[in-house]
Amino acid sequence: MNLISENKSFGGVHRRYQHASSATNCVMTFAVYLPPAALAGGKVPALYWLSGLTCTDENFMQKAGAQRVASELGIALICPDTSPRGDGVAVDPEGSLALGLGAGYYLNATQEPWRAHYQMFDYVAHELPALVEAQLPITSVRSISGHSMGGHGALIVAMKNPGRYRSLSAFAPICHPSAVSLGAASWGRRAFAALLGPDESTWHAYDAVELIAHLTERLPILLDQGSSDDALARLMPEALVAAAARVQHPLTLNMREGYDHAYYFVASFIESHLRYHAKALFAQGDER
């Protein structure tokens, strides 16, 4: 890991690292916030945050106001990038923001030209945690959250890795991407067809509404969603609520009156999510 920048923040430290990733076969950048408790010789549990379309490792760290609360609670924040990047990494030939760079959907692509690098599922679920747990004062006690495409990522990564996360939440997640078809700006079917091919059964393996029916672990889901979010038709929280109800999967949806899809919405409610995750991260008796 190469340290590329470091800033003191709320008594802890915000760092950005680059490293050669074997999962994505390129150099990946990620950010980590280490609270004061991690700089005093101890190890701390971590919240993994997955960001949305067009984001990098920086958006959440700069805009969410999360470091103040993470400092107090003594949890690390880990923010990967949203896709592979660099020479040879495929980009959307149509130039949309919904496929390609910044738009990896946290899945393992099987199709050309995407599969050489777009292996974000393996990267965020396995390679990145192994790396930071080996090289930083971070334990294997993990929670996961994210926003928009990253909320989708948090849902599928947790659902497909039972036992790996203590808690799961999401802000305005894309809940049912295999059903979302709105042309070139599709936050779902167009990208899934490119990355996974025409067989829609392969899409369902990365779709929270499809996955929730068949889980062995009933990890509760905490969702916050703005009622004035222009993207609601592409997010489909109602489909996830209905699917959860069918299998009695515990799910709390906080509809936030008047809030939209911006980071001001995330910032307004991040503290409540961080306190929710801290409760699970510091719970006794079920070290995993």
Place this chain on the structure above:
Amino acid sequence: MNLISENKSFGGVHRRYQHASSATNCVMTFAVYLPPAALAGGKVPALYWLSGLTCTDENFMQKAGAQRVASELGIALICPDTSPRGDGVAVDPEGSLALGLGAGYYLNATQEPWRAHYQMFDYVAHELPALVEAQLPITSVRSISGHSMGGHGALIVAMKNPGRYRSLSAFAPICHPSAVSLGAASWGRRAFAALLGPDESTWHAYDAVELIAHLTERLPILLDQGSSDDALARLMPEALVAAAARVQHPLTLNMREGYDHAYYFVASFIESHLRYHAKALFAQGDER
């Protein structure tokens, strides 16, 4: 004023406006955060925030985490841009980031080609407050703060307008710009020579270290400065501390061990500044 965007945030609202400015003779953009108390039929006092080199109205609003505290305290935040912009607005022929667009130094330029638009002193001290106090639920009870070049701006705008501000603070301000000469990246002499001409006595009229000796109002100054700030030689807080001591001007300098010049530093300490300003803004008995 044209509303160009609006986001609900911490129960209040973040808005960006554009308007034709008579001071700068171009269209200016600014941002305002209105706390819940301003949306319930009342008027609220305001903290004016001046940003640093290369910034716009957006940096502070997105990165400082100030809206959470402003919401609680019931104060508006007002963030102007850092320079005029648009067709016909002069840019630095050498292309530096320290003169021209994003680098107006909050002064009234007297030299060609700058003087047609670079009248930021009049804009932030007079035109913008008059506009928002007439058109938004904001009172004329004002405080002012800023970061880096904007910290310089806060200092000189308050010092040159006795009675207009209840309180004054700055993060890592450029304290003594007429003394700062470090080539094309100068945060002082090169820009001041361009904007104000060769007579250095005109520079002193916009230099806090020079101004502080001759003030009629002894408004206390609150400064926060990171001890690991790479820009310390261009900021010269020690010169302002010494100048204040000579005239017994009340000044508190919090040296923050290990912090640098980034917004993570501002975010780490903004709450203490906001509470300091709120105390002055809500003080009874000296309505101005």
